[in-house]
Structure formats: C-alpha cells, structure tokens
Amino acid sequence: MSPHDDSAHAHPHGHGHGHQHGDLDWEAMAAHLENSGELHLPVLSRTAARLGELLGPDRQVRRVLDIGSGPGVMTCVLAETFTDAEVVAVDGAPALLDHTRGRAERLGVGPRVAVRHAELPEGLDAGLGTADLIWSSKAVHHVGDQQGVLDALAGMLNPGGLLAVAEGGLPPRFLPRDIGTGRPGLQARLDAVQEHWFEIMRAELPGSVALVEDWPAMLRRAGLTQVSSFTLLLDLPAPLGAPARAFLHAQLIRLREMMSESLDTEDVKTLDLLLDPDAPDGILHRPDAFLLSATTVHTGVRPV
Numbered sequence: 001m002s003p004h005d006d007s008a009h010a011h012p013h014g015h016g017h018g019h020q021h022g023d024l025d026w027e028a029m030a031a032h033l034e035n036s037g038e039l040h041l042p043v044l045s046r047t048a049a050r051l052g053e054l055l056g057p058d059r060q061v062r063r064v065l066d067i068g069s070g071p072g073v074m075t076c077v078l079a080e081t082f083t084d085a086e087v088v089a090v091d092g093a094p095a096l097l098d099h100t101r102g103r104a105e106r107l108g109v110g111p112r113v114a115v116r117h118a119e120l121p122e123g124l125d126a127g128l129g130t131a132d133l134i135w136s137s138k139a140v141h142h143v144g145d146q147q148g149v150l151d152a153l154a155g156m157l158n159p160g161g162l163l164a165v166a167e168g169g170l171p172p173r174f175l176p177r178d179i180g181t182g183r184p185g186l187q188a189r190l191d192a193v194q195e196h197w198f199e200i201m202r203a204e205l206p207g208s209v210a211l212v213e214d215w216p217a218m219l220r221r222a223g224l225t226q227v228s229s230f231t232l233l234l235d236l237p238a239p240l241g242a243p244a245r246a247f248l249h250a251q252l253i254r255l256r257e258m259m260s261e262s263l264d265t266e267d268v269k270t271l272d273l274l275l276d277p278d279a280p281d282g283i284l285h286r287p288d289a290f291l292l293s294a295t296t297v298h299t300g301v302r303p304v
C-alpha cells in the first residue's frame with residue numbers, strides 16, 4: 001500500500017501475462033483495483049462533487065477525460081456526476097477498458113462512457129480531443145516524464161477547463177502500531193520497502209526524468225492558474241466489514257510475495273500470521289483492523 005498507488009504489490013520487473021506497460025501487469029490487478037475503487041467510492045463521489053464546485057455552476061461540462069482510468073470506477077462516478085458529459089476512459093490496458101465498459105453498462109451510464117486505448121505518453125498526441133475536465137489518478141507517476149504529461153494534458157483542456165491529478169497523499173494505515181505480535185511499527189517498515197520499490201519503478205521507466213514532485217508547481221509550470229490542492233479521507237473504523245478485510249488481505253498477499261526479501265524474518269512471520277485465514281489475529285478476523293487512507297488531488301485551470 002504505497003502512498004502512491006495500489007500497484008506496490010506488483011514487481012517493477014513484472015512477471016505477469018497479458019498486456020504490460022512500465023513492466024507492470026495491470027490486467028492481473030483488475031479485480032484488486034476495482035475493489036479498491038469501490039471501497040473508495042465515498043471519497044470518489046465527494047471528489048467529483050468538489051471538481052464540479054471548482055469548475056463553477058455556470059460551466060457546461062460536455063467532455064471529461066479519465067487518463068489512466070484503470071477499471072473505470074471513477075470514470076463511472078464522473079459520468080454520474082456530470083450528467084451532460086461524455087466521459088472517455090483512457091488506459092493502456094485493454095482488459096481494464098473492457099472492465100470499464102462492463103461497469104458503465106451495469107450502472108446505466110454506458111451510453112455516455114467511451115473507452116480509448118492509448119499508451120502514455122505517445123498516446124496523448126493521438127487525437128484524444130479536448131475536454132472541460134481531465135481527471136488522472138495515480139497514473140502520471142507511471143510515465144518517465146511527469147512534467148511532459150502534465151504539459152500535454154493542460155494543452156488538451158478547453159479554455160476555463162480543469163485538470164485534476166490525484167498524486168501523493170499518504171500511505172494508508174490499517175493496524176495499530178503494536179499489534180501484539182512481532183516488532184511494533186510493521187506498517188512504517190512496509191512503507192519504507194515500498195518507497196524503495198517506487199524509486200526503482202520510476203528509475204526504470206523509459207525517459208525517466210528526476211524532478212521535485214511539487215505537484216502544484218508542476219501544474220503552474222504547465223501553464224495552469226488557480227492551482228489548489230485538497231485531501232479527502234477514507235475513514236473506515238474498526239471493526240472492518242468483509243470487503244475492506246478482503247482488500248487488505250489481497251494487498252498483504254502481494255506485499256508478502258513481492259517484498260519479503262527486503263523484510264527481516266520476524267516481519268515476514270508477522271505477515272504470515274496476518275494472512276492466515278483461520279487465525280483470530282489474521283487481517284480477516286482481528287477486531288482492531290481499520291482503514292484510514294488520504295487521497296490528495298491537485299487542480300489547475302486553463303486560462304480563458
């Protein structure tokens with residue numbers, strides 16, 4: 001559970017099958033990304049409402065792009081929020097676009113949701129068209145030249161249009177510091193391993209450019225004005241319901257699979273206990289598990 005996205009459970013060298021970009025197997029993560037999106041629905045709905053407020057009551061929102069849309073959970077929230085808009089989900093993984101299409105049909109917004117297969121950054125030149133609102137969550141950081149992507153997205157906005165990128169935020173918390181097993185502070189150590197993973201992932205991206213990840217400054221550099229940021233919390237207190245427990249279990253499985261070499265044996269043992277489906281202290285049953293997650297969104301407006 002990196003502060004950056006839910007992909008920390010995939011290895012930068014990715015050994016999955018199916019389509020891959022940036023060497024991550026996104027298609028294999030479809031169900032997990034969709035579960036994560038569904039848990040975050042209250043946050044996504046409040047985010048979409050906030051984007052509407054930032055655009056202002058007089059703004060006609062006719063076209064919305066969701067760049068790096070994943071399984072399309074936010075795509076559909078955007079379609080439900082901006083009821084006069086065509087919402088276009090753009091992603092490099094065809095299976096995730098299929099997911100999006102299916103989800104949009106199920107939720108009754110199918111006629112206003114379109115999908116476009118595009119690999120970033122090249123795909124941004126491929127005529128995605130202009131938009132009144134461009135949303136991109138946890139995707140820009142998967143491209144080597146992050147500033148270049150923001151520049152291109154800003155250029156695709158209609159005058160007065162809004163670019164909103166969800167990047168940064170905080171690593172989620174889901175356990176007390178001391179869980180009564182192993183060394184206290186497990187989550188902080190998992191965060192450190194994931195930060196290291198993230199650093200390697202970014203360094204290995206084609207055309208990787210190092211820069212200060214000051215997202216508001218990057219949006220200003222892209223020519224946008226009225227730049228601001230807001231953070232919304234997903235706050236699911238203990239005791240957790242089954243969907244959140246299943247989500248955490250899946251996350252911990254991936255961490256165990258991919259990162260156990262970077263953890264000491266005591267922490268690996270603790271992870272095994274947390275993953276044991278029958279253990280009362282496992283993540284599926286323990287009474288103290290919660291989920292607290294902060295999503296930060298940075299926005300800017302294309303000058304009229």
Ligand SMILES: C[S@@+](CC[C@H](N)C(=O)[O-])C[C@H]1O[C@@H](n2cnc3c(N)ncnc32)[C@H](O)[C@@H]1O
Nearest residue numbers: 005026068069070092093119120137138139142
């Ligand atoms: C961490 S997921 C985020 C999904 C969704 N926006 C969310 O917030 O849950 C990153 C998404 O970006 C897409 N992606 C990553 N790198 C990409 C690239 N170079 N071109 C196109 N899509 C890419 C992946 O397929 C995946 O759907």
